[in-house]
Amino acid sequence: MTSTTGPESLVIINTGNGKGKSSAAFGVMGRAWARGWRVCVIQFIKSEAWKTGEKKLADHLGVEWWALGDGFTWDSTDMDATEAHGREAWRVAREKPAGGE
Numbered sequence: 001m002t003s004t005t006g007p008e009s010l011v012i013i014n015t016g017n018g019k020g021k022s023s024a025a026f027g028v029m030g031r032a033w034a035r036g037w038r039v040c041v042i043q044f045i046k047s048e049a050w051k052t053g054e055k056k057l058a059d060h061l062g063v064e065w066w067a068l069g070d071g072f073t074w075d076s077t078d079m080d081a082t083e084a085h086g087r088e089a090w091r092v093a094r095e096k097p098a099g100g101e
Contacts, residue, residue: 009097026054040096044089045069
């Protein structure tokens, strides 16, 4: 269900091999923001330590941003910690729509 102020709750998950997932997601983010919808980005792999242009743009637009990963799994030296980051990201991803945010 959508209205002039945006959908009640819409979750889009971009997955797959190779490149393009983030670019596609940020295009959707920009279009939703331009329509006046509240937007939240949750990244499962990228780390808050990574300083990206997309995050800088989101901050400028007032988009809520969660980069909860610790980097690419193939670079991990502690898979238990990497998996814990993924579980935390999943918890946040479940809470946002359920809380009306």
